[in-house]
Amino acid sequence: MSETSSFYSKAKATEEIAQRFADLRPPLSAKAAVAEALRCLYCFDAPCMGACPTHIDVPRFIKKIASGNLEGSARTILEANILGASCSRACPVQVLCEGACVMHYQNQKPIEIGRLQRFAMDALYASGDLHPFSPCDLSGRETGKGVALIGAGPASLACAAELRRRGVRAVVFDARPLPGGLNTYGIAEYKLPLAESLREIDLLTQLGVEFHFETSVDAAMLAELEVDYDAIFLGVGLAGIKKLGVAGEELEGVVSALDFIAAYKCGDLLRVPERVAVIGAGNTATDAAIAAVRLGAREVHVVYRRGSEQMSAFAFEYEHARQMGVSFLWYRMPARIIGEGKVEALELVEVREREDGSLSPATGQSVLLEVGLVVKAIGQGTHAEFVQEMQGGKPAKVRMEKGRILVNRETGQTSNPKYFAGGDCTNGGREVVDAVADGKRAGVGMATWLGGHDGDA
């Protein structure tokens, strides 16, 4: 059964989490927003717009803030990015719009595009206005076509919005109880609170997107969907965090970073032990390490088998973690996890990098790190197996490469014309905004392929 009631109302408000995870980038006041908007030069073919994967017309929405046309500002953002509110908070703007701001070239602070975008979107919520778009507003009518979208993450949501605006029925299936995928369950709470992700999706439901939760799509169901729908969108994301492959991994207190983040975001985890180790040095690892500090850990170690220069976390995330007191242990690998029933310590060996980039034990010496929690953040696996399973062992329905579903990047279409895909399962795991851009292109691509409205976006 499709669910349409408010998702926002289902978010568990946890006072303690809200306090511990206060906004990293607090909202701008109305006066500050106008002052900041006035700094924008209004570049032509603005670099910020080009750097944004969804190509939001940044100068246009900023000038609308300056002119007091907040409704128009929000509409400008949503026109390009249906998850503009989430992205304003979750985006690594330092390497996207704000990183491209021309202000850098004259030694000035870049325009605070992320916070201005949030200001415009918050204003839309505060106004109580409906979503600026409506079903079929681009097609003028329902086309009678329907698409099943697997996964309720950002890619599917963006795709669904494009489909609905073009009169195509969009039915989303997800294994979790709430929509949003990693946008809801996986973004550090001090960037994007779970409730905010849901609030945005509530607006989307006004477009008539249908949802089926706690529904895992298997081969049999996929076969049914193929019959019932005119096309299928795969927005399945990546699989869980990879295994370490060391002894003791099954102990209580060894968790994946994604489960750890989802647990505190849902209010199911309010405290962590005094000492925590995070394995891996990507953005998820730094998110988890910072969360551990905010959840009361006194000592948090990030353990990485290579050096800081190979770390995949953004430089500003690394800086943030360091400022929060997180320590980084370079060239260390977990050898085993020790404990009686639950984690008590982590044994680390020192490694060195050979010239060819491979790792070898350095000294053979090992150190013992006393920890009560080990958070694994060594990257997510791919859904290669899942896609194989979906196919029920028959010849491949969609072509894959290195665990990613191959798509035409402009339309999102896979090797199987009836299947489209986008988001982490096609791009290997990037940002929310990348998933939105993928989903948007796929939504337009699908509507076009289905012979519906040609799409003007």
Add this chain to the structure above:
Amino acid sequence: MATLETTFAGIRSLNPFWLASGPPTNCGEQIMRAFDAGWGGAVWKTIGAQVTNVSSRYSSLDWNGQRMVGFNNIELISDRPPQVNLREIAEVKRRYPRHVVIASLMVESRREAWHQMVSRAEDAGADGLELNFGCPHGMSERGMGSAIGQAPEYCGQITEWVKEKARTPVIVKLTPNITDIRLPARAAKGAGADALSAVNTINSITGIDLETLEPRPKVDGQSSHGGYCGPAVKPIALSMVQQIMSDPQAALPLSGIGGIGSWQDAAEFLLLGAGTIQVCTAVMHYGYRIVEDMCDGLLAWMRRKGFATISEFRGLSLPRMQEWKNLNLNYRVVARIHEESCIGCQLCYTACWDGAHQCIHLDRMQGGLEEPVKGTDPRFVQHQPNPQGKPAPAMVLAESMRRITVTPIPRLDLHDGGLNRDRPPLGRIPRVDEDECVGCNLCSLVCPVPECITMERADTGVARETWEERSARDQGQKEGEIWES
């Protein structure tokens, strides 16, 4: 040693900075504080039959976060009894004998009324009289203020009456709300005025409250047209001052007024022939204290330029203002973008395409034009925009929107996602086609980076020729005709 001391129409002044007649010169207490702050003189808030003012009275034009770029008032002349003002004039002059106090006057258009007012003001000790023929609101409805300034014959008549009685210099203050300000100026001069002051405020409505639909300033749900002043009016004031000072029948010692708030503004009025300048709005915005830098900055500039006194540079820019027909048609400048300063905002590109002559292109990545065709006057020769068929703005934008970009992630991308923050990418730096450039200045004006776009002399190899000379040569045949036969 440079000095700011100057003599204006026989009135000695410690410096050329006077407060204009207005709220900052409402009473003696204010004016004495202004003198303490460094003002050389003050024109008393206009004295006449006592009036009642409304509330509210002022409104402003704000622009892009800057407050009071333009300012408007519907306040009338002094609402204090004339005898109070006159008593305070006497007191100020007693305490500040070296400072200039000018009495601004406005009475009904009767000879006796003017005679009486002139005598009283002079008896109080005023150093000079300013006849307010400029106030554009309220008083004009009663046949005074700009109602006089707009009618040269009234202007001359009243000046005559005043001169019959006056022993001190008479300054006629002119309204800009007139087609040709030289006409009342000539009338005043013809009637014996000793000096002029220009300009008074300009008729205006600064804006409307879009919630209540009331124009500003609001008075019980209504408004009235007010007098506009502040930085926005300076160019209009400069133009009118120049017109007067370039007209031998009108030119007199002139006290320049209109949007002056800095020493640079003041220097500009002086260079166009003003002998003193008057300030009101800037003081209403920031207080009397602004005069300190006006004096300090002007003196420093004078020293730098080698001027010892105001009179050494007064009017020096006047000969450089010419009628258009006397400008050199064969002088040419072209825009040059200094790549090392460019930040890649491309405001010059969009401005040139939409607001000028389509001469700036985004084709550096394509190598630009390798061998531009050199002409002397591209618009004259080519008659068409974008003769090389370069991409128009919409095409440039569409290309960017089509481009698929992703968040740079170290793990997935070859580069580390670090952006070069020293210089913009070459493709974002516009290129001026110097052959197409008409030298209009627009790109250099919109460029947010100082000195990034300069206008460089391009030698046309053709001798100086003005339009007047050209039409005389062609006997008015070629350029005068609209259609080719």
